Amino acid sequence: EVQLVQSGGEVREPGESLKISCTASGYSFSNYWIAWLRQMPEKGLEWLGIIYPTDSDTRYSPSFQGQVTISADKSISTAYLQWSSLKASDTAIYYCARRSDGRSLDYWGQGTLVTVSS
Amino acid sequence: DIQMTQSPSTLSASIGDRVTITCRASQSISRWLAWYQQKPGKAPKLLIYTASSLESGVPSRFSGSGSGTAFTLTISSLQPDDFATYYCQHYNNYSPTYTFGQGTKLEI
Numbered sequence: 001e002v003q004l005v006q007s008g009g010e011v012r013e014p015g016e017s018l019k020i021s022c023t024a025s026g027y028s029f030s031n032y033w034i035a036w037l038r039q040m041p042e043k044g045l046e047w048l049g050i051i052y053p054t055d056s057d058t059r060y061s062p063s064f065q066g067q068v069t070i071s072a073d074k075s076i077s078t079a080y081l082q083w084s085s086l087k088a089s090d091t092a093i094y095y096c097a098r099r100s101d102g103r104s105l106d107y108w109g110q111g112t113l114v115t116v117s118s
Numbered sequence: 119d120i121q122m123t124q125s126p127s128t129l130s131a132s133i134g135d136r137v138t139i140t141c142r143a144s145q146s147i148s149r150w151l152a153w154y155q156q157k158p159g160k161a162p163k164l165l166i167y168t169a170s171s172l173e174s175g176v177p178s179r180f181s182g183s184g185s186g187t188a189f190t191l192t193i194s195s196l197q198p199d200d201f202a203t204y205y206c207q208h209y210n211n212y213s214p215t216y217t218f219g220q221g222t223k224l225e226i
Contacts, residue, residue, distance in 0.1 A: 104152035
């Protein structure tokens with residue numbers, strides 16, 4: 001069974017750094033792109049970027065380039081999303097999702113709530 | 119950049135109704151479109167890919183159609199479990215990028 005399990009919710013103050021994770025199981029992690037998406041409170045879905053674990057080829061949405069960093073460790077089947085300096089506007093639920101062979105996103109993590117507040 | 123626009127933003131319907139949600143692309147995207155269902159507090163769930171292909175395990179009352187710039191998601195007979203928010207999504211076949219519509223909330 002394919003599963004993506006994300007790390008737990010986080011509370012940080014503005015200016016702090018953060019790294020959240022997405023651990024895959026039930027398939028060959030290296031062979032599928034992993035995407036990260038954001039959902040701000042009561043808002044729609046936004047695509048942040050995507051990584052191919054085999055070679056760490058990473059693409060970012062122009063809206064998020066330079067704002068976040070996506071990485072992966074194929075030895076432990078885990079993808080990461082990180083911030084170097086959080087802002088209150090980063091408060092949101094963040095999802096990871098697997099890009100299917102058909103190019104859509106077929107499996108999703110349960111989401112990680114990131115709260116940034118002083 | 120390609121923009122995806124859904125309509126309506128909110129749709130009120132009753133059990134047993136046939137409902138249609140529309141998604142329009144700002145330029146032709148062939149059939150590179152997916153539909154997702156999201157319930158409160160849950161991750162989105164893939165329903166339809168490549169405009170009209172039903173994801174495994176999704177009830178057959180869901181169907182998708184369209185190509186180019188105009189697409190629809192139809193639910194043939196609404197069930198209580200279908201009340202949720204629906205998103206269309208364009209995915210680029212040649213580079214792994216994604217664009218979502220703003221969502222349609224289906225209410226009782």
